[in-house]
Amino acid sequence: MRACQSFSCLTPARPRLQWRQPTLGLTLILTGFLSACQSISSHQDLGLQPSSNPVTVENVTRNDRLAQLGAQQHPRILATYGGEYKDPKLERMVAKIVGKLTTVSDKPDQTYRITILDSPNINAFALPGGYLYVTRGLLALANDSAEVAAVIAHEMGHVVANHGILRQAKEVETAIAGRVATEVLHNEAASREAAIRGKLRLAQFSRNQELQADAIGIRMIGEAGYDPFASARFLQSMDAYSAFRSVSGATDASLDFLASHPATPQRIELAMRHARLIGAPGVGTTDRNSFLDGIDGLLYGDSPNQGYVREQTFIHPKLGLTFRVPNGFVIDNSATAVMATGPGEVAIRFDGASLPSGSSLTEYLRSGWVTGLDESTIRETIINGLPAATARASADRWQFDIVVIGVNNKVYRFLTAAPKGSNALLPASQTATHSFRLLTPGEQQAIKPLRIRVVTVKPGDTMESLAARMQGTNRKLELFQLINAMPPGSTVSVGDRVKLISE
Secondary structure, eight states: OOOOOOOOOOOOOOOOOOOOOOBOOOOEEEESOOOOOOOOSOTGGGTOOOOSSOOOHHHHHTTOHHHHHHHHHHHHHHHHTTBBOOOHHHHHHHHHHHHHHHTTOSOTTOEEEEEEESOSSOOEEEETTTEEEEEHHHHHHOOSHHHHHHHHHHHHHHHHTTHHHHHHHHHHHHHHHHHIIIIISOOHHHHHHHHHHHHHHHHHHHHHHHHHHHHHHHHHHHHTTBOTTHHHHHHHHHHHHHHHHHHHOOSOGGGSGGGGSOOHHHHHHHHHHHHHHHOSTTOSBOOHHHHHHHHTTOBOSSOTTTOEEETTEEEETTTTEEEEOOTTOEEEEOSSOEEEEOGGGOEEEEEEEEOOTTOOHHHHHTSSOSTTEEEEEEEEEEETTEEEEEEEEEETTEEEEEEEEEETTEEEEEEEEEETTOSOHHHHHHHHHHTOEEOOHHHHHHOOOOEEEEEEOOTTOOHHHHHTTOOSOSOHHHHHHHHTTOOTTOOOOTTOEEEEEEO
16 A cells, blocks of 8 residues: 555545556567568578577667657556556467457557556557557456457557547647637637537547547457457446446546447447458357466456455555455545445545654644644544544535554554534444454465456356355355356356356
């Protein structure tokens, strides 16, 4: 957990949160330069010598202005999405898919740099110059190689069509129009109108780009031999995931694929139409077994550096702490805080910060990081053997209960919010804060991350019995059906391979 320097009493809205911590990994590099493999018994017999100027990504992109633009943004992408996810088996699976797609690209000499991001969000995107990104969360949701190919081909379509540069030019044009209205005309109303028109143009421009990339991508996967209907199929899975998340609360919606793309029903309809131009359902391969082999063991949800959510409990083995929220609350975590939302507009925020040297907890409460603090309510207390302090605050129509707990040179902060007049504030706050405790070394060692586990259906297995083996959720059957793209009423057959989520 990253310590939050300060926060104020804010209106508790539906959070868009998820903790992320960069990890070391490997960027996959592929180029469109393909050649046949030959068996050579001796390079010296043929007079072959190592090239003094080998074909590498660095050499190919050295004078590529678009690649340089992508390279400038690459570190920011890694910082936003938790860094690279390292898994050689998974990387080889993705590389195989991209390799097949490069053979049918409209720009066969385009160099692509593929990065798997260590994020549970469902997303994929492209930067100018062939920088392609896919999150491990998206790979966990997909069900075969054709679906992953559809997503990556869509992003390659953006690269082929130079959408990044075109959008950048349009944004510059819009910014110039706004400055003219403000600086030349000195007309604030005209400036606002120009800004609104510009945003509408950019939104439409973006939708058109996405639909064009869909068409390019579906054609590419069809030519590469993949099932062209995979695009529509995965769009349906993402739509179902979005609905599941809107009820459960899961990850940062602003970092997800559907947040920046056209309405899903329209895209599914158009994707089906493009696929039918290639062939009838059943054409092409899904390469499902190869895909399942690649994602078996894939980290699911939060990483050890982010802390884990287990139904109503938050556990952070790295920091060595845990607490529980009331029944009916949903926990999300982010790079800056843990957020739990419950009935009656009640919300709990938890984060950590450094305790200033020589400062007591009561002095820390008075140090100005809480807006609307009622200093007369500040009290010292003990929570599970740890020094703590409590206080109350208010702002607008909200009331707040604040609890800070000292652990060595750190302070962990709970801020519970409820509408003024609500009787749910103290019960919610006390459930979370009174359950806060430090983990024992044995508990820290015993906690394992959740992963995708691919299993083969055996005689006697049912969808319900398989779903019962899922961990980390109290909506086991619903999530099992979602990650396996099985609608209600589906059945499993002996020999089927399905995905489970477990330690």
